[in-house]
Amino acid sequence: MTESAKSARPVIALAMGDPAGISPELTARIIALDDVKAAAHLVVIGDRRILDEGAKAAGLTLDLEPATLETFQQASGERHVFIDLGHLDPADVTRGEATLAGGTFATTNFRTALQLADEGKAQAVCFTPFNKKAMRYAYPGYDDEIRFVADVIGFSGKVREFNVLEKVWNARVTSHIPLKDVAAALSVEAILAEIELTATCLRNAGYDDPKIAVAGLNPHAGDGGSFGMEEIDIIEPAVAAAKARGFNVEGPFPADTVFLRALKDGFQAVMTMYHDQGQIAMKLMGFDKGVTMMGGLPFPLCTPAHGTAYDIAGKGIADVGASREALLLAARMAKKAAALSTAA
Numbered sequence: 001m002t003e004s005a006k007s008a009r010p011v012i013a014l015a016m017g018d019p020a021g022i023s024p025e026l027t028a029r030i031i032a033l034d035d036v037k038a039a040a041h042l043v044v045i046g047d048r049r050i051l052d053e054g055a056k057a058a059g060l061t062l063d064l065e066p067a068t069l070e071t072f073q074q075a076s077g078e079r080h081v082f083i084d085l086g087h088l089d090p091a092d093v094t095r096g097e098a099t100l101a102g103g104t105f106a107t108t109n110f111r112t113a114l115q116l117a118d119e120g121k122a123q124a125v126c127f128t129p130f131n132k133k134a135m136r137y138a139y140p141g142y143d144d145e146i147r148f149v150a151d152v153i154g155f156s157g158k159v160r161e162f163n164v165l166e167k168v169w170n171a172r173v174t175s176h177i178p179l180k181d182v183a184a185a186l187s188v189e190a191i192l193a194e195i196e197l198t199a200t201c202l203r204n205a206g207y208d209d210p211k212i213a214v215a216g217l218n219p220h221a222g223d224g225g226s227f228g229m230e231e232i233d234i235i236e237p238a239v240a241a242a243k244a245r246g247f248n249v250e251g252p253f254p255a256d257t258v259f260l261r262a263l264k265d266g267f268q269a270v271m272t273m274y275h276d277q278g279q280i281a282m283k284l285m286g287f288d289k290g291v292t293m294m295g296g297l298p299f300p301l302c303t304p305a306h307g308t309a310y311d312i313a314g315k316g317i318a319d320v321g322a323s324r325e326a327l328l329l330a331a332r333m334a335k336k337a338a339a340l341s342t343a344a
């Protein structure tokens, strides 16, 4: 890519996701978006035959620059780049089914994208949806993306998923664990660490003085200890400790109204205690725009908040809105990171 094109737009490595779902058509739709093109230079990693199937489903003809891992940095930047790993024949894809072949395809693409970012050859990574069952076939230790990323790039710092809508973010203290284990996983230290990471990620995304609302765990935030003690014993002390450290944080608020309060009172993020406490609200507020962002890594990592949608795969009706937001958020964060490192 030419120097002027490079400085204007971050390079985003886009890994094609699960081939049995909507990932191929979403990848094609992302490549065709003008605002994504204006915001980022994409290096798409996958198999051209799978992408072409997606383009066909989406009714698109794609104009991509073919390149290899060795040559893509010399690309002009006029067109997005496609790195064809040639590793999956469409004949081996069973649409709507989680398979080892699908998981191998997606983990290989993801690993390659992560390595590019780790080597500084891309400033951010995005992916179209993975299916966790398929990922586990290919990589048995695959609890979720966080564990995989940590394994691939050898990162041991704190990383967490955030769900992002323009109007509000959702951070969570626990994530992919059984609901029965949530209460035992809460501690003052865990909540404090999440607040700190959330504030940092919000600042990295351009919110200079982030304000965070913390949800309770129990109905009505425990109602003074009537329905559980976690608020009194853990969450309130964590919020007090965070305030003492200078964070703009309030709570615990009852979880059933905390998002209403956040929107009304201008909180940039709601911290929930477990996955679906936030996800239900976020997906109702903006399923077609929701982004999952892995915060705490050395580079932005974003994906749509929805999944592989096996039920509509190949029908050409998958909405690209959330993927578009994922790419645009990653581009914004990459530009902000570049500006901060230039200023330092």
Ligand SMILES: NC(=O)C1=CN([C@@H]2O[C@H](COP(=O)(O)OP(=O)(O)OC[C@H]3O[C@@H](n4cnc5c(N)ncnc54)[C@H](O)[C@@H]3O)[C@@H](O)[C@H]2O)C=CC1
Binding pocket: 017, 022, 127, 128, 129, 130, 131, 132, 133, 292, 303, 304, 305, 306, 307, 308, 309, 310, 311, 312, 317, 318, 319, 320
């Ligand atoms: N970005 C990612 O990699 C994500 C992956 N997943 C994974 O996806 C798999 C399936 O997850 P589910 O819980 O079934 O949720 P899902 O989001 O795949 O599907 C839920 C419903 O939403 C619809 N839907 C999803 N995306 C859509 C789109 N772009 N346009 C139109 N309709 C859409 C589906 O057709 C389905 O009816 C799981 O393995 C899960 O872990 C889930 C969330 C995010």
Ligand SMILES: NCC(=O)COP(=O)(O)O
Binding pocket: 129, 130, 145, 161, 275, 292, 303, 305
């Ligand atoms: N692949 C990203 C992902 O699955 C996000 O999962 P979740 O945050 O919706 O559980």
